[in-house]
Amino acid sequence: MVKTLIGVVGSGLEDPELDAIAFEVGALIAREGKVLVNGGLGGVMKASARGCKDKGGTTIGILPGLDPEEANPYIDIPIATGLGEMRNLIIVRAASVLIAIGGSYGTLSEIALALKTSKPVIGINTWDISPQIIKAAGPADAVKTALGIIGT
Amino acid sequence: MVKTLIGVVGSGLEDPELDAIAFEVGALIAREGKVLVNGGLGGVMKASARGCKDKGGTTIGILPGLDPEEANPYIDIPIATGLGEMRNLIIVRAASVLIAIGGSYGTLSEIALALKTSKPVIGINTWDISPQIIKAAGPADAVKTALGIIGT
Amino acid sequence: MVKTLIGVVGSGLEDPELDAIAFEVGALIAREGKVLVNGGLGGVMKASARGCKDKGGTTIGILPGLDPEEANPYIDIPIATGLGEMRNLIIVRAASVLIAIGGSYGTLSEIALALKTSKPVIGINTWDISPQIIKAAGPADAVKTALGIIGT
Amino acid sequence: MVKTLIGVVGSGLEDPELDAIAFEVGALIAREGKVLVNGGLGGVMKASARGCKDKGGTTIGILPGLDPEEANPYIDIPIATGLGEMRNLIIVRAASVLIAIGGSYGTLSEIALALKTSKPVIGINTWDISPQIIKAAGPADAVKTALGIIGT
Incomplete structure (x- = not known):
């Protein structure tokens, strides 16, 4: 059975509050036996991967x-694309559902590309640009919603 | 001397008001001797290309x-990429400056990728998501601002 | 009517003999009213664009x-992709037919991707790796064959 | 420590002899604790992934x-790119070294892009188009050579 990838997108800059949320989201993804895919760098990407590894999960x-x-130390599988910011759409395409946490323009591009291509987006303290973004109260709510969408 | 490309992004759906703006933007780009690059399909893409051709300009x-x-009939040079929505970033990269007119999620992805990669964005009735988007009052203002940025 | 693009691929290094062939191919493409698309850099790319401009053609x-x-001075329309060697496949996709002149591994990748995606390839002194490559005796033969394939 | 990815490329068509080689290459990659990356479909891609999973390895x-x-059943982590044949270069970029087994034009494009970008290629019964392809006598020789290149 193909493993389902859950994408986590957010700022590459350190932010204690958002990073704590990202850590918990990563940990819950691992606990549910799902694979985490993100952009592999710092900030939310690093914190979510750290949380996922903390619970023995797999990170892409x-x-x-x-x-x-270039990958942060919590990435198991680095996929070096050489695409620059265009790799954002690879994350969107590879994930079955996206959880967006905070974030700046890179995250906004991922949210927009997801909405454009009908990929579900769950948001925590992120860009409030569409009613199609499913707002989550926190990590547990976000991962639960993601699992509901994936259907497992 | 390399020709400067001005990108025009916006919705692919027909909208009389936005299409009239896009037509005028295209016409002004042609009058200034610049090349228009857009996504090649309908709506703002078609109207801006039609305006550009109306004044003898070149459209990509x-x-x-x-x-x-698949290109609309006002496109001189169709570049078939097979990239899907990822072609949005090729438009952003190929253009020296972007003019965004209205638009939905595809346009938002182009604006976000432009801001992320420090490409100037001029907006007419478009997503109001950043003070970095230079608001233009109309087609003449937008093209004049674009020329100022390009430095010609 | 959509303009047909003819792709010219070959080495980026200067080579008097191959460059003379490329110049003539570019000139003939212009004379036939077709648009030339190539990788925009040196060697065969530069020589073919120079030939095309010499006859008043359009070069992408x-x-x-x-x-x-970064484009050579004979390119009218530079499309900056930021894709690195992945841009080779954009050339293959954008062109209706490819003319390969000499070339090294980059050219080989273009020939292989063309054959893989059933895009016709005409070869002059190039990689002899498939009977599907249509061998041309010289520039006139190559462009004539290309026009026959395009159907104009 | 970042896991090293070994790429395995080859034909997507079933071929008992090549598939047996691919199976063994995948098994040896797993035994050496490396991660296998390939194109995720049939033929050599399926056989190498099956061999890797048979020894408890990880497959991308x-x-x-x-x-x-769309992934074959032996792929742990499917990365859906929507890039068509352009995904071949993502495989080349993601892998630290490539092992090419037989193969047709798709494989040839991967070999060419690897050589163009100075990525080492080890070949078993594959395209004989360059002395830079390191010929291997069989699976054990190929994986041993790959490990030597990676430096572990």
């Missing part, structure tokens, strides 16, 4: 550059 | 699919 | 980097 | 389409 980092060492 | 359509015939 | 350069100034 | 499939279910 879709990197903008060509060097797998 | 970066298409999501593999068939050049 | 699909660039690997992000800087349109 | 970089898919051309948008549907993760």
